[in-house]
Amino acid sequence: MxxxxxxxxxxxxxxxxxxxxxxxxxxxxxxxxxxxxxxxxxxxxxxxxxxxxxxxxxxxxxxxxxxxxxxxxxxxxxxxxxxxxxxxxxxxxxxxxxxxxxxxxxxxxxxxxxxxxxxxxxxxxxxxxDHASYARFDERPFGKWDVWMNVINVEADHGTTEAALFQAFYGEAKDWHTAGWREMAAFSSCVLRPLEWAGLLMETREDGPGKHVCHVFKTPLWRSALKLDTDNMLRPIALQ
Known part of the structure; x- marks a missing residue:
């Protein structure tokens, strides 16, 4: 929910x-x-x-x-x-x-x-x-928002990567530099980007020779605006 x-x-x-x-x-x-x-x-x-x-x-x-x-x-x-x-x-x-x-x-x-x-x-x-329509990308990722957002709620609570999220949902390690880049592109365009545009997620990218890593974090707006079934699974942030 x-x-x-x-x-x-x-x-x-x-x-x-x-x-x-x-x-x-x-x-x-x-x-x-x-x-x-x-x-x-x-x-x-x-x-x-x-x-x-x-x-x-x-x-x-x-x-x-x-x-x-x-x-x-x-x-x-x-x-x-x-x-x-x-x-x-x-x-x-x-x-x-x-x-x-x-x-x-x-x-x-x-x-x-x-x-x-x-x-x-x-x-x-x-x-x-339909986020695929404006992404100008024909493929759509398999899944639904209730599952995507509840899993992201837990997996990205302390930060994660685009590739790690894809693997959490689909059980395969895909990335932009692998043969599965199209599946990654569909997931990024239709799931992560809308959440970023909405202000619920924030992404930072590391680009270098042979390296492209996208880090994904929940924004304060995610925590204040959303109530999800997996909220009780979140670990408290440790204070130092």
């Missing part, structure tokens, strides 16, 4: 969620400017995409990285925004009206309520979205 605890709007751990931060900024931008312009294909116009790249502070996709090789960026080239746009429309926090994205009454109410917006946005994003 997965239960998301309600959090007050001023809870400090909400700051760990990149998706929540991006949603708040987008809703507040639309509120301040009245709307966000759309292209003929109903994507956000480049002027807002550039604003989003500069203000979201997305891990690994900040303005310096994104504009290093491309001076013009479309919505589909900034996947977090593309996914967020879909979420806001699906949850009816915004709507398309002619050539504009406009807030609904509910979207306007949640633009200043981080705790309530988290409760609406993050469970839907993590548990209901």
């Amino acid at each position: 997965i239960e998301f605890r309600p959090l007050p709007d001023d809870h400090p751990d909400l700051a760990h969620s990149p998706m929540l931060r991006a949603a708040l900024l987008t809703l507040q931008y639309a509120q301040e400017h009245g709307s966000i312009g759309l292209t003929k294909t109903k994507a956000f116009k480049r002027v807002f995409v550039h604003w989003a790249v500069e203000h979201f502070g997305w891990p690994g996709k900040g303005a310096q990285e994104m504009f290093r090789y491309n001076k013009v960026i479309n919505e589909y080239e900034f996947p977090p925004l593309e996914v967020l746009h879909y979420l806001l429309i699906s949850l009816r926090l915004g709507r398309h009206y002619k050539s504009e994205f406009r807030l609904t009454k509910r979207g306007a109410e949640l633009a200043g309520a981080p705790g309530r917006l988290f409760a609406e946005l993050i469970p839907y994003f993590v548990l209901r979205i």
